[in-house]
Amino acid sequence: MRFAAIADVHGNHLALEAVLADIAAQRITEIVNLGDCLSGPLEAGKTADLLMALNAMTVRGNHDRYLIDSAEDAMPSWERHAYSQLSARHLDWLRGLPFSAVYRDAVYLCHATPEHDETYWLEAVSPDGHVFLKPLEEIEAMANGIDFPLILCGHSHIPRVVRLGDNRLIVNPGSVGCPAYSDDTPYDHKVETGHPLASYCVLEKSAAGWMPSFRTVAYDHMAMSRLAEENARPDWAGALATGSVR
Numbered sequence: 001m002r003f004a005a006i007a008d009v010h011g012n013h014l015a016l017e018a019v020l021a022d023i024a025a026q027r028i029t030e031i032v033n034l035g036d037c038l039s040g041p042l043e044a045g046k047t048a049d050l051l052m053a054l055n056a057m058t059v060r061g062n063h064d065r066y067l068i069d070s071a072e073d074a075m076p077s078w079e080r081h082a083y084s085q086l087s088a089r090h091l092d093w094l095r096g097l098p099f100s101a102v103y104r105d106a107v108y109l110c111h112a113t114p115e116h117d118e119t120y121w122l123e124a125v126s127p128d129g130h131v132f133l134k135p136l137e138e139i140e141a142m143a144n145g146i147d148f149p150l151i152l153c154g155h156s157h158i159p160r161v162v163r164l165g166d167n168r169l170i171v172n173p174g175s176v177g178c179p180a181y182s183d184d185t186p187y188d189h190k191v192e193t194g195h196p197l198a199s200y201c202v203l204e205k206s207a208a209g210w211m212p213s214f215r216t217v218a219y220d221h222m223a224m225s226r227l228a229e230e231n232a233r234p235d236w237a238g239a240l241a242t243g244s245v246r
């Protein structure tokens with residue numbers, strides 16, 4: 001059993017195209033998507049069309065929820081530009097996404113944690129903005145009752161695998177379309193991969209259990225950086241150009 005996990009595409013159509021080509025080149029035909037599909041100052045409409053056609057098992061991210069929960073004149077900043085590109089068909093697709101899902105009776109999928117869509121599962125943030133691996137007992141507490149050997153989450157945009165004491169794996173494939181950002185919750189902090197490549201993960205079940213292979217894919221990230229600049233988001237432009245927050 002072998003499949004690909006993508007997450008946090010954030011409207012980056014070029015990055016998504018490159019990742020899908022890389023997945024196809026490995027003859028992988030099954031894909032799951034961990035949400036935050038469209039929000040950002042890029043190409044939400046084209047990205048929605050591509051993801052809808054992909055027909056992959058997809059869970060809803062917090063940013064997907066903001067697009068369908070927020071009043072049109074009160075969209076959060078990442079949603080404003082994306083929302084303007086979306087049709088009723090795209091929004092209906094977002095409304096139909098589940099909070100969590102189980103893939104092939106074997107793999108649990110959620111965007112952030114099994115309880116919340118805005119909480120980092122694998123990372124903690126200190127009051128001075130340091131982002132670090134959460135203590136294992138806290139990660140395990142959030143996995144209570146999730147009785148699957150492989151658990152997938154996104155949300156932090158940081159590719160990572162954590163093995164729990166009972167050998168369950170929690171894997172975050174990283175972000176396809178947004179390699180760095182800053183946020184103010186729970187404290188001001190930055191997430192930076194340090195590169196502009198698109199990230200995703202291949203999961204394969206072997207005799208030794210589930211094995212994640214993290215992949216990075218080059219694409220025309222400067223085209224997306226320029227688009228972000230044109231759309232008045234210099235923060236996104238810098239993150240897409242470098243994978244760091246200026």
Ligand SMILES: [Fe+2]
Nearest residue numbers: 008036063155
């Ligand atoms: Fe995200």
